[in-house]
Amino acid sequence: MRRRDFIKGTTALAAGSAIAGDRFVTPVLAQDKSETLLAVFENGPNSLDFHTPGANRLVYEVVWNIYDRLLGFGVKKDANGNDYYDVDNLQPELAEEWDLRDTHVTLKLRKDATFLDGTPVTAKDVKWAYDRTMAIGGYPKSALAAASLVKAEQFVAVDDHTFRVDFIQQDKLIMPYLGVPLVNIYNSELVKKNATPADPWGLEWTKFNDAGGGAFRVEKWTPGQEIIYVRNDDWKSGPPPKLKRVICRVAPSAGTRHALMERGDFDLSFDITPKDAVDLTAIKNVKVISSLMENTVQFIGMNVNMKPFDNLKVRQAIAFAIPYQKIIDVALFGRARALFDGPASVTTAEWPQPSPFTTDLAKAKQLLAEAGYPDGFETTLSFDLGAAVVNEPLCVLIQESLAQIGVKATIDKIAGSNWRAAFTKKTLPLHNQMFGGWFNFPDFYFFIVYNGAEATIYNSMDYHSAEMDKAIAAAHYTTDPKVYDENVIKFIQLSFDDVPAIPLFQPYLNLATQTNVTGYRYLFHRQLDYRHFAKI
Numbered sequence: 001m002r003r004r005d006f007i008k009g010t011t012a013l014a015a016g017s018a019i020a021g022d023r024f025v026t027p028v029l030a031q032d033k034s035e036t037l038l039a040v041f042e043n044g045p046n047s048l049d050f051h052t053p054g055a056n057r058l059v060y061e062v063v064w065n066i067y068d069r070l071l072g073f074g075v076k077k078d079a080n081g082n083d084y085y086d087v088d089n090l091q092p093e094l095a096e097e098w099d100l101r102d103t104h105v106t107l108k109l110r111k112d113a114t115f116l117d118g119t120p121v122t123a124k125d126v127k128w129a130y131d132r133t134m135a136i137g138g139y140p141k142s143a144l145a146a147a148s149l150v151k152a153e154q155f156v157a158v159d160d161h162t163f164r165v166d167f168i169q170q171d172k173l174i175m176p177y178l179g180v181p182l183v184n185i186y187n188s189e190l191v192k193k194n195a196t197p198a199d200p201w202g203l204e205w206t207k208f209n210d211a212g213g214g215a216f217r218v219e220k221w222t223p224g225q226e227i228i229y230v231r232n233d234d235w236k237s238g239p240p241p242k243l244k245r246v247i248c249r250v251a252p253s254a255g256t257r258h259a260l261m262e263r264g265d266f267d268l269s270f271d272i273t274p275k276d277a278v279d280l281t282a283i284k285n286v287k288v289i290s291s292l293m294e295n296t297v298q299f300i301g302m303n304v305n306m307k308p309f310d311n312l313k314v315r316q317a318i319a320f321a322i323p324y325q326k327i328i329d330v331a332l333f334g335r336a337r338a339l340f341d342g343p344a345s346v347t348t349a350e351w352p353q354p355s356p357f358t359t360d361l362a363k364a365k366q367l368l369a370e371a372g373y374p375d376g377f378e379t380t381l382s383f384d385l386g387a388a389v390v391n392e393p394l395c396v397l398i399q400e401s402l403a404q405i406g407v408k409a410t411i412d413k414i415a416g417s418n419w420r421a422a423f424t425k426k427t428l429p430l431h432n433q434m435f436g437g438w439f440n441f442p443d444f445y446f447f448i449v450y451n452g453a454e455a456t457i458y459n460s461m462d463y464h465s466a467e468m469d470k471a472i473a474a475a476h477y478t479t480d481p482k483v484y485d486e487n488v489i490k491f492i493q494l495s496f497d498d499v500p501a502i503p504l505f506q507p508y509l510n511l512a513t514q515t516n517v518t519g520y521r522y523l524f525h526r527q528l529d530y531r532h533f534a535k536i
Helices: 003-028 059-066 123-136 138-147 188-193 203-208 254-263 274-280 312-321 324-331 361-370 385-403 416-424 442-449 466-477 481-498
Strands: 036-041 071-077 083-092 095-100 104-109 155-159 162-166 216-222 226-231 245-250 268-270 286-292 296-302 336-338 377-384 407-414 430-436 501-514
Touching: 036 254, 059 216, 059 226, 083 095, 123 138, 123 155, 123 162, 123 188, 138 442, 254 268, 254 274, 274 286, 274 501, 296 312, 312 361, 312 385, 312 501, 324 336, 324 385, 324 501, 377 385, 377 416, 385 407, 385 416, 385 430, 407 416, 430 442, 442 466, 442 481, 466 481
Parallel strands: 036 245, 036 268, 377 407, 377 430
Antiparallel strands: 071 083, 095 104, 104 162, 155 162, 216 226, 226 245, 268 501, 286 501, 296 430, 296 501, 336 501
């Protein structure tokens, strides 16, 4: 598969986008451009509430901007001088101050914070938000467990403006987890009014309605087309945003998004393709910012409880049949950190790090024969259509390579809005997946992706190993750096030995802005924080 075969259509779309682009930009020409940000995306959020079952990753951006959390994060510079969030520099948000003890943390809430309807924010609302997260279960609850936040009784509303979190054990993730968009502070009484006996936590209502009091409010949301944010001038949990309005539009065609940026019709294009990152760098009025996604791996997962992937030699054969370098060259235009052809044994606690696998079709065929599949087998290879620009050529390249060892893989394209629901069922035999661990701790990544004891949804391989779980826990809870490194090395080695997942690469997060746009900050959830943007 040649790269030019994938981009013929993109060129044609770009050529026609001068006409298509008018559909995107005409409605906002009358806005005050200095205080309005016009952003374009490949796809959009499928909910206004991350607690909604099947909520996609873009919902993180929605809740981050329209809701408050207890704490925020400071900022630091990466190696290229770009702004990065700083997990070691916690900042006040809804909580003005806190008192951290060995057994608990007590937080004092702002007394002037209100929701959009003017209702004061109280500790009762914070308690309700945490109770809701525990009650509805799913990924938000399992992710909080990574920080030893596991039951509603840990969260206590002491009085209207005092909230306490009780610890079941010491955990380095507890404090930063008070600032993640898994628990957002809702107007609890408003949501309760719109709840039903069948939906006691109001999930269906918050899916389509803003119940927050954050820096922005949702003025309009048309799923699959656009979402418009307007500044909340009564927001008290930080400096007022410089932007009055943010308009986010969906343009599925990469060629169209490219042309809109080149023409100057849009201020920002987020999560742009690797090809656009290369091409837009050459445009005078556009700047491209690329950030290596920390603690993030794109991988091929294999369900270890489904035949034939329950056979270790089959999984190893697939790992030796992956065309790693072709994927980076063709699908990513060279813009990724390779995670293959590493040493035979793990010797460092770095993560991500290259696996020992490389492309070796002869070895792959031999392993298949030893596994009892000398003629190969048939399977499906699933991917998220919401990121098709990279995922589709990647999967086609893998499909072609697998065919050379007798494995016929039918590509299964799953709509972005359905992807989370699909992989959480743990019924996809072979699938292309990406996960980025919040905060740059290897044990956190492995807790979410490999820990079978907790049965997290991102363990889409349905992998269970008591030895793996023990090493993850030992690393997570120790305060001894030597013990930490020993256990990190152990669980990384186990992941390569058992190979339920095949690391492909560590991706870059790319965005393009007009040169007068400032304020981008890389965040652990890899979405945009409009509170810091400005146009100069």
